[in-house]
Amino acid sequence: MNRLCEETQDRLSDAALDQRTPDPIDREHAEACDACAQHRNFLHTLRSALDDVSRVPALPMRRVQDRATRVLRAAQSPAPFGKRLLRVVGLALLPLPFVIAYAIGIAKGASQLLDSILPQSALIWLGMIYFSTLAIGIGLVYAALPFAVAQRRSIERNSESP
Amino acid sequence: MESDEELMTRVALGDEAALGLLVERYTEPLQRFLQRWTRNRVDAEDLLQDTWVRIARGAKTFRPNQRFRSWAYRIALNLARDAHRRRTVREAYVANHETAPTRTSEDTIDLRRQVDALPESLRDVLLLRYYAGMTESEMTEVLAIPNGTVKSRLHTAIRRLREGSDHE
Numbered sequence: 001m002n003r004l005c006e007e008t009q010d011r012l013s014d015a016a017l018d019q020r021t022p023d024p025i026d027r028e029h030a031e032a033c034d035a036c037a038q039h040r041n042f043l044h045t046l047r048s049a050l051d052d053v054s055r056v057p058a059l060p061m062r063r064v065q066d067r068a069t070r071v072l073r074a075a076q077s078p079a080p081f082g083k084r085l086l087r088v089v090g091l092a093l094l095p096l097p098f099v100i101a102y103a104i105g106i107a108k109g110a111s112q113l114l115d116s117i118l119p120q121s122a123l124i125w126l127g128m129i130y131f132s133t134l135a136i137g138i139g140l141v142y143a144a145l146p147f148a149v150a151q152r153r154s155i156e157r158n159s160e161s162p
Numbered sequence: 163m164e165s166d167e168e169l170m171t172r173v174a175l176g177d178e179a180a181l182g183l184l185v186e187r188y189t190e191p192l193q194r195f196l197q198r199w200t201r202n203r204v205d206a207e208d209l210l211q212d213t214w215v216r217i218a219r220g221a222k223t224f225r226p227n228q229r230f231r232s233w234a235y236r237i238a239l240n241l242a243r244d245a246h247r248r249r250t251v252r253e254a255y256v257a258n259h260e261t262a263p264t265r266t267s268e269d270t271i272d273l274r275r276q277v278d279a280l281p282e283s284l285r286d287v288l289l290l291r292y293y294a295g296m297t298e299s300e301m302t303e304v305l306a307i308p309n310g311t312v313k314s315r316l317h318t319a320i321r322r323l324r325e326g327s328d329h330e
Contacts, residue, residue, distance in 0.1 A: 042328075071215045
């Protein structure tokens with residue numbers, strides 16, 4: 001097969017796969033050349049074989065659309081409160097070990113510094129005040145999380161409604 | 163007319179009408195592609211539904227700089243491949259469900275069998291080109307293979323089918 005036939009057959013194949021009529025020049029060549037005519041016939045059969053599937057009844061569009069829409073709606077709606085809160089609390093717990101380690105470090109440093117100045121009982125009292133204040137502060141932060149999540153959901157809902 | 167990508171950006175924001183337009187544009191070509199890929203109408207319908215579910219669910223992950231068509235066909239193709247891998251009794255299933263050919267010549271039926279028998283890598287490019295009308299660069303995105311490979315696979319697929327049809 002010469003180069004011209006090779007190129008013509010490639011173009012005929014492209015036209016068949018693109019489901020369009022070949023260029024007139026390629027059609028003329030295929031009429032005059034046996035090898036290219038055979039290729040064109042083969043492509044014709046191939047198109048018939050592939051087109052056979054087009055005769056299958058299409059799935060009702062409405063059904064496809066309804067299901068996809070339901071999924072989209074579910075994907076757009078905010079996550080349930082509990083799931084969201086769990087995620088937020090999980091995130092908020094991550095820095096807790098560092099906060100505690102830092103607080104202990106501060107307490108130890110302060111205790112060493114004040115050890116020679118203050119009596120032991122005063123140091124214990126100061127330590128108790130420090131740690132209880134810290135515990136109350138951390139407790140308040142975690143207790144505020146459900147309210148923050150609820151507030152956020154409410155803002156999201158309001159912005160979604162028309 | 164809004165482009166697929168513009169519609170998809172709207173879908174990501176929850177626009178159901180935009181999703182409806184995409185469904186209208188792509189359901190039929192996707193169904194034809196899946197049907198020929200799976201060789202089975204029931205499977206193709208299930209996969210089509212699953213494809214749209216994935217598209218709707220993953221709308222937020224769609225990047226506007228990618229082509230919707232490539233993205234959608236990649237989802238469909240991956241689902242079809244997964245389903246094919248899961249199936250262990252495929253041959254029996256196909257025999258029971260395959261769409262009965264309508265009045266077609268023997269050559270056409272033989273060639274259809276040859277298309278079905280092509281290796282997956284060759285069949286993918288042929289079907290994406292024919293049913294989705296994809297360009298080589300789009301197929302490159304869908305199949306994650308270089309442009310030259312797409313070209314050579316398409317060429318090989320045609321050559322094999324031609325050889326097979328010449329021998330019969």
